[in-house]
Amino acid sequence: MSDALVPPDGPIGAEPETPVCARHSDRPTRLRCTRCDRPACPDCLRDAAVGLQCVDCVNEGKRTVRRARTMVGAEQSDGRLIVTPVMIALNVIAYLLTVAQSGSLFTNQTSAIFQATVLDPVLAANGEWWRILTSGFMHYGLWHLVLNMGVLYIAGYHVEPELGRLRFSVVYFLALLGGNAAAFYFGGVCDRLAGASGAVFGIMGALLVVWRRKKRDISTVVVIVVINLVSNLFTDASLLGHLGGVVVGGLVTLAMVKAPRENRNLYQIAAVVAALVLIGGMFALHANSLMNVVCL
Structure with a gap:
């Protein structure tokens, strides 16, 4: 055995013990986070403006960095739609339930669910107020559903990211109620109304405002809205709604x-409160005149 002296830090050329990842104790690594200087394995590092940062520092940075805002004050999103597909799904589910009950894709209005939820002004005025909302998820046949959902997706694709999920939802439901209020107040007392058209047209109106604000060409949207409104004169669709x-x-x-x-x-x-008061007032004022009406 040699009596040669051994340096206090170990034999010359020896490597110090390799540190391990702060999140994975079984992974030796010589990489470090440029922000907190903790050891981190490649799976725990992310590209940053300067060097690499661990996932903990990246998440902390996201919480402290102020996100950009849209024109209405909503947080800038990644463009992924949430509310629009949810509304479409709810309408499709409601339609499928009526189809299952009626046994028909095109005469689903004969189902008990449809009959209990469609907007009947007289029944609504006499206590069945849920019809004001539920009628917005009923549709007369497959093509009525497909047309409304197609337009909703196209318009929602442009409007939801700008308004944000909360404000988009508010506009959707206020437009649904506003369309039903107009048909209820000004329309025939025995007309039975159903469909998401009021809400869909409301999102189209929102699209006009958003694009106008962003100085985008709105002529195509205007033409589509006008054509749809004019076509109501030759169909059973509710122009008022x-x-x-x-x-x-x-x-x-x-x-x-x-x-x-x-x-x-x-x-x-x-x-929003002013819109709700106006809509509620229209329903309440006209309801009194429908108390004793009977539709044959």
């Missing part, structure tokens, strides 16, 4: 867009 939807959806979105940056949320809430 469509008009009510596009007016309410457009005006509420305009109020959101025009709200001053200071106290923006307060102004937007006030616009």
Whole structure:
């Protein structure tokens, strides 16, 4: 055995013990996070503006960095749609339930679910107020559903990222209620209405406002809206319901867009409350005149 002296740090050329990943104790690594300087394996590192950062530092950075805002004050999203496909799914599910009950794709209005949820002004005025909302998820046959959902997806694709999920949902349901309120207040007392058309036209109205604000060409959207409204004169579709939807959806979105940056949320809430009061007033005022009406 040699009596040669051994350096205190170990034999010359020896490697110090390799550190292990802060998140995986079984993974030796010589890489480190440029932010916290902790050892990290390749799976735990992400590209950063300077060097590599561990996932913990990346997540912490996301929480502390202020995200960009859209024109109405919503957080800038990645463009992924959430509310639009959910609304489409709810409408499709409701339609399939009526088809299952009626046994028909095109005469599903004979189902018990349809009959219990369609907007019948007289029944709604006499206590069945849920019809004001549920009728927006009923459709007269397959083509009625396909047309509404197709337009909803196209318009929602452009509007939802700009308004954000919450504001988009608010505009959707206010337009649905606004369309039904217009048909209820100004339409025939024995007309039975169903469909998401009021909400869909409301999103189209929102699209007009959003694109106008972004200085995009709105001529195509205007033509589509006008053609659909004019076509109502030659079909059984509710012109009043469509008009009510596009007016309410457009005006509420305009109020959101025009709200001053200071106290923006307060102004937007006030616009939503005003729309609800107007819509509720239209239902309440006309309901009294329908109490004793009987439709044959």
